[in-house]
Amino acid sequence: MLIVxxxxxxxxxxxxxxxxxxxxxxALENYIEIPPLEINYTYAYPCFPLAKIRxxxxxxxxxxxxRELTIPDYLDEIKAVGPYLNFRVKSxxxxxxxxxxxxxxxxxxxxxKKEKSKxxxxxxxxxxxxxxxxxxxxxxxxxxxxxxxxxxxxxxDHNVFQVNLNxxxxxxxxxxxxxxxxxxxxxxxxxxxxxxxxxxxVKYNQMVQKNDKLEEExxxxxxxxxxKDPQIRALWRKMNKWALDGFNETYNKFGISFDKVYNESEFxxxxxxxxxxxxxxxxxxKQNDGAIVAKLExxxxxxxxxxxxxxxxxxxxTQDIYLAYLKKQDFEYDKSIxxxxxxxxLYFKQLFAVLDMIGFKEDKYHLSYGMISLPEGKxxxxxxxxxxxxxxxxxxxxxxxxxxxxxxxxxxKKEKSYRAKSIGMAALKFFILKYNPKSDFIFNPxxxxxxxxxxxxxxxxxxxxxxxIFNKSEEKIDLAINYKLLSHEKEIKLxxxxxxxxxxxxxxxxxxGIHLIPQYLLTLCQLFxxxxxxxxxxxENRELEKARLLLIKCVQIVIKIxxxxxxxxxxxxM
RNA sequence: GGGCCUAUAGCCAAGCCUGGAUAUGGCGUCGGACUUCUAAUCCGAAGAUCGCAGGUUCGAAUCCUGCUAGGCCCGCCA
Numbered sequence: 001m002l003i004v005x006x007x008x009x010x011x012x013x014x015x016x017x018x019x020x021x022x023x024x025x026x027a028l029e030n031y032i033e034i035p036p037l038e039i040n041y042t043y044a045y046p047c048f049p050l051a052k053i054r055x056x057x058x059x060x061x062x063x064x065x066x067r068e069l070t071i072p073d074y075l076d077e078i079k080a081v082g083p084y085l086n087f088r089v090k091s092x093x094x095x096x097x098x099x100x101x102x103x104x105x106x107x108x109x110x111x112x113k114k115e116k117s118k119x120x121x122x123x124x125x126x127x128x129x130x131x132x133x134x135x136x137x138x139x140x141x142x143x144x145x146x147x148x149x150x151x152x153x154x155x156x157d158h159n160v161f162q163v164n165l166n167x168x169x170x171x172x173x174x175x176x177x178x179x180x181x182x183x184x185x186x187x188x189x190x191x192x193x194x195x196x197x198x199x200x201x202v203k204y205n206q207m208v209q210k211n212d213k214l215e216e217e218x219x220x221x222x223x224x225x226x227x228k229d230p231q232i233r234a235l236w237r238k239m240n241k242w243a244l245d246g247f248n249e250t251y252n253k254f255g256i257s258f259d260k261v262y263n264e265s266e267f268x269x270x271x272x273x274x275x276x277x278x279x280x281x282x283x284x285x286k287q288n289d290g291a292i293v294a295k296l297e298x299x300x301x302x303x304x305x306x307x308x309x310x311x312x313x314x315x316x317x318t319q320d321i322y323l324a325y326l327k328k329q330d331f332e333y334d335k336s337i338x339x340x341x342x343x344x345x346l347y348f349k350q351l352f353a354v355l356d357m358i359g360f361k362e363d364k365y366h367l368s369y370g371m372i373s374l375p376e377g378k379x380x381x382x383x384x385x386x387x388x389x390x391x392x393x394x395x396x397x398x399x400x401x402x403x404x405x406x407x408x409x410x411x412x413k414k415e416k417s418y419r420a421k422s423i424g425m426a427a428l429k430f431f432i433l434k435y436n437p438k439s440d441f442i443f444n445p446x447x448x449x450x451x452x453x454x455x456x457x458x459x460x461x462x463x464x465x466x467x468x469i470f471n472k473s474e475e476k477i478d479l480a481i482n483y484k485l486l487s488h489e490k491e492i493k494l495x496x497x498x499x500x501x502x503x504x505x506x507x508x509x510x511x512x513g514i515h516l517i518p519q520y521l522l523t524l525c526q527l528f529x530x531x532x533x534x535x536x537x538x539x540e541n542r543e544l545e546k547a548r549l550l551l552i553k554c555v556q557i558v559i560k561i562x563x564x565x566x567x568x569x570x571x572x573x574m
Numbered sequence: 575g576g577g578c579c580u581a582u583a584g585c586c587a588a589g590c591c592u593g594g595a596u597a598u599g600g601c602g603u604c605g606g607a608c609u610u611c612u613a614a615u616c617c618g619a620a621g622a623u624c625g626c627a628g629g630u631u632c633g634a635a636u637c638c639u640g641c642u643a644g645g646c647c648c649g650c651c652a
Contacts, residue, residue, distance in 0.1 A: 030592050039595070046594050048632070058632090084595065130652070170652060264652090291650050303577085306649040316652050345578060346647050370579085371646080378645095403614070423614085435587070440580075440645070451614050453600045454587085461614050469611050511591065519588060522599075533607085533616040574614075 001097060003112050004074050004089045005503055006032040009043045016069060021049040034500055037523070040492045041079065041086035042499055048083060058083035088492075092483045094499045098554040099479055106505040106561050107156055121159045123331050124150050126339035128165040131243040132176040133198035135250050136379060136386035137372050137443060138341065144429055144567075145369055145437050146339040147256050148514045151565045156509055161259040161331050165323065168240050169265040172201070174221040177235055178214065179204040192390060194246025197239050202384040250389050253425075255567055260330060264319060271322035272314050275307045278358045294354045305350045317351055324355055328362060335363040342368040342438070367512055370440035372432075387443065397424035399449055400457075404574075419574060423457050426568045430456030433566055434518035454522050459559060460571050462525040466556045467572045469537050473549060481547040490531035491551060497524050501558050521562045528555050 006029035013031070014020045035044045047065070051058035062080035071078055076088040098105045126146030127139045135143075150160045179200035189196035208214045224232040251257065275292055278284050283295045290310040296302040309315060327336060338348065348366035355364065373379065379386040401420035404411070411419075431448055435441050451457040470477070486495065501520065508516040537548040560570055 027592085033592095033594075036595060037598075044595085048594065052632075082595065167652060172652070287649090289650090293649060296649095301577090303647095304649050309650045311650090313650090315650060341646095342579070343646055344652095349578090350649095368579095373645090407612095407614080438579085439587090442586075444586080448586095450601080453614095455600090455614080457614055461612080465612060465615085472611055513591095515588085519599090522588095526599080529615055530617090532611080533613095536611065538611050574612085 001100060001112055002074055002093055003097070003108050003502075004042075004093055004499070005029070005109065006034075006043060007109075008074075009045070009087055012072060013045060017050070017065070019050070019053050021053055029503075035084070035086065037493070039081070039086065040088070040489065040496070041077075041081075042089040042496050043087045045085040045087075046083060047085060051083070089495075089499055090483070091486050091491075091495050094495050095483070095550055095554050096479055098498060098557050099550065102557055103561055103564075105557065106502050108502045109506070110157070119157050119159055120334040121161070121331060122153050122335045122337065123161045123163055123327050123333045124153075124337045124339065125163050125165060125327075128167060128340070129247060130170075130172055131166055131168040131197075131240050131247075132173045133201045133243075133381050134192070134194040134246060135389040136381060137389065137392060138379065138386075140254075140389050140392070140428075141369060141372055141432050141437075142339055142341070143251075143254055143256055144432050145367065145514065147254065148433060148517075148566055149337070149339070149367065149512065151567060152505070152509055152514060152517075155505070155561075155565055161333070162257070163260045163262060163327065164258045165262045166240075166244065166264060168244075168263050169225065169236075169268065171218060171222050173236065173240075174218045174225065175204040176201040177232070177239055178218045178221055179207070180239060181235070182207075189242055192246050192249065193242035194244075194250075195388075195390070197243045197246070198381075198384075202382070205382045250393075253390075253393055262323060262326070267322055267326065268319040269314055271318035271320075272308060272312070274322055274325070274358075275318060281358060283357055294350075294357065296350060296353050300349075300353045302346070302350055302353055305354060307354065317347075317354070320351055321355060321358075321360075324351075324360060324362070324364070328360075333362070335365065337365045337367055339367050339369065342370055342440075344368070365512075367437065369437040372441060372443050375442060375444050387445065392428065392445075393425070396428045396449060397421055400424035400427065400451065403451055419571060422569045422571055423451065423460065423574065426456030426460055426563075427451055428456075429566060429568055430459065430518055434515055434522070436513065436515045456568055457574070459521050459525050459563060460568070460574060462528050463556060463559050463563075463570045464572060464574045465532060466528075466552045466559075469552060470549070473538050473545065475542065475546050475549055477546075477549045477553050479550065481550050482543050483547070485544050485547040486551060488531075488535055490527065490534055491548075494524075494527050494531055494551060494555065497527055498554055498558055501561075517562050517565055521559060524555065524558065524562075528552070 010028040010031045032043050032045055035041050047058040047061040050061050054061060059082055062083055062085045065085050066078055066080040069078055074090055074093055076090050079086045097108055101108060101111060104111055124146055127135070127142040129135060129139060146162065150162050153160045176197055183203060184200060204214065221232060225236060275284070279286060279292070283299065284292065284307070285295060286292050290312065291306055292308040294305045294307055296304050305317060306315065307318060324336070327333065340348065345366070345368050348368070352364050352366070371378070374387065397420050400423040401416060404416050404419045404423070408416070427449070434454060504516050504520045508514055535548065537545060537552060539545045563570055
């Protein structure tokens, strides 16, 4: 087995071109690019830098290189096109690699070189909800990013620990509690229990408009809570359980589980000691009013940050500092990742700066994702104008059920709802994951719930179509094919796309760009569908059929790897 | 007042890290393809001053500067 990627091509060129321009510090792979889709070559070397050195026309240099270079056995062709030197990798190599490695194909470089890019311990913290209201679309994005990133690290053989932090105390919780005390009549949930709790949070915010005394009342409850008033604590435990029970149901729907769940209420005061211990640090100062502040302005060019209130009590960052140590102690991690929205960008810069300042120089990363808003504007949980996580799942599944029902009315109800669940979740997950996590986007409920175009079901459909061909074909799939037969333009494009999959996986991990995987799958499936409509697989020509079967088998393998990482199921029929 | 982010066809996005081939898809619009492996599909057409103005470069959507518009954030909330 042999790997041919950008690095391979760059190594090949560097060995043979004496004046190959080595621009400082770049990784080898950066000299080579993947040509645009319409160019039927796998890799390209642009000759402009050489042209500069040699003071010659890049077109001419490309032509000369084409003549001078002996084609290595892993390439079909080296071809000068304008100022570009293009390379085409042999189909045999690509298809054999995929067929032999199967689910491991996406990590072929590590696999073959056995350079065992050492397995790291990685802690990923998400979605860290407040326990006073149900999960909404923002949490859905958070969960999908966290889950997918975890899968991606796991796929690359890292040791991933998923942890969740329940923000289960504080004034916002007390507001829901107050509303329940006032208007709840001590009733039990008559609906999904976190929704039941959330209704009281909305109720509070409605009522506080008319009666601003409620504000004070909720502060009283907070005080009572902190004084460990038994009745308030009992109410708090009861409502928190309702909220968390509801969350767990939703986590289950997404297939998410955690290695450890932290509750803010169990340690929020513990950071205090840590801060006080660092008072000898010249940048951590006790002000005249007693508050402790981290001076970040001079050194870090960040606003100063209060670490402890003037009355000595802790604030949010106090416990986050403690939690950083706690996670290190619990997992001995190499890297700690926080999945948190971009409205907290500054907060995390400050948190990390403070941690560095007090000697906690661990590898920390804030994966900051953009907000989802609705066509009419921002979602506000206070006003209950959010897109609810459970509702959107249900809506997607219902619509998928209708679609399945329309196409295959004769199927059993059980089979219909099995497919509907799978397709509905695929649509929801893919819709959110195909966007760059860093950018904001607008969720238009009417247009978003679609099973056509750039969607999860489109990818699933592709998989099922391939499966259906396997069911019909009498030929055996194996590597004993005539690779020369795969010469149709659509086939060449497909093989080119298959070849770059491991590099996509590598880049996605390096830049935390998990959207690269859905984007890649879309292109792959578009190419497949285009191939499908032009090239008949099952055929009188047995040799051709065998060749094409192997090709689409490889497509199916890669789709499966990709969807697995996204937490999307494949269906053999749909 | 300061900081960060964003701006790509009617709409939604990819591409920006690492400058390179005619700016890539989808939705919508118009036209076409099911007696052939699943039409949740495919093919074709129309549709882009890549926010504006400069700069760097052989070459800029991509890098730099300024400007405009929008979003988010800015010491005792979480």
